[in-house]
Amino acid sequence: MKPWVLGLAGGIGSGKSAVADRFASLGVHVVDSDQAARWVVEPGRPALARIAEHFGAGVLQADGTLDRAGLRARIFQNPQEKAWLEGLLHPLVREEVERHLSLARSPYAIMVSPLLVEAGLHRRVDRLLVVDVPESLQLERAMRRDEASEEQVRAIMKAQASREERLRHADDVLVNDRDLTWLQAQVERLHAFYLTLRGGVQ
Template sequence: MSTWVLGITGGIGSGKSTVARRFAELGIHRVDADQAARWVVEPGRPALQRIVERFGTHLLQDNGQLDRAALRQLIFADPPQRQWLEQLLHPLIAAEISQALAKAQSPYAILESPLLVESGQLRMTQRLLVVDSPEALQIERTMQRDGAAREQVQAIMAAQAAREERLRHAHEVICNDRDLSWLDQQVRQLHAFYLNLRGGQT
């Protein structure tokens, strides 16, 4: 039986990574688009060279790694620069993701990505699960997790797809505003449901 792909997305601080980890613990092959995004800008990869040529060596840390936080700050304030970066990175990230998904041995695989809808990665999936949370909760969680300022979190949220847009594409939605045991139960129910799907279709 061929493996189909479940996309998991949600705004920053929604808990999508927690949900994806729960599926992985149930034996489901998990691909994290953020990891692919980190891998394509590793030292020695062509994308890093292009970024340094455009923005300067001050974006490199002492060990030669990209200072992702500095780059994020730079492009969030400048939409044309963000567009340039996305045009460079999105095809490279998509290629990495495809290779990682091709290794799946489980009945279905997960592609976890914060930019699933807006990056075009949705085309690589057969079904979409959106992890949703009240906005105030997203902001609090992210500030706690990253030590980020409220304004910075709000800027990141503004750059991600609008909640309505994500929900419009969703096949299933988990509203993650309760405790972890409740979340675990939701994942187990969905997992049982997904195991009975052929190609991600009911």
């Protein structure tokens, strides 16, 4: 039987990765759209050639890989270029994610995406789990992890769906405001519940 798909979403610094890692350690097949986004622009893949053609060879590093920071800086101030890049990459990332989900052999599979709600991808999953965290904690964690300024983190948070928007679409919410041991116990509790579901519903 084809596994049903759980969407895993949460804003920057919410702890999505820690949650995904714990589910993976329990034997759940996890596909991360951020990873898929990296795969589709690897050297030798058609997307990378198209990007270099469009933006110029300046977006490539000496070893032929994509200069992500350089590209981000170029599109950050330019909505048209950002739209062009998204138009190229989103369908490719979706295909890559679908391909990896189709390899799942666990009772359910997880699709992790920071932009699940923003990109309308929540409609492609059977159930949505949102990792939620108070904004102040989100800021503090993301600043520490990425060595970023408060201004940078706030700009990313602004580009993501609001907490309210994410929670509105959630079937399950995991509030990640304690330590890792507590978080892992919550994931185990959810996993036991998910194993009782068929197609993401009771």
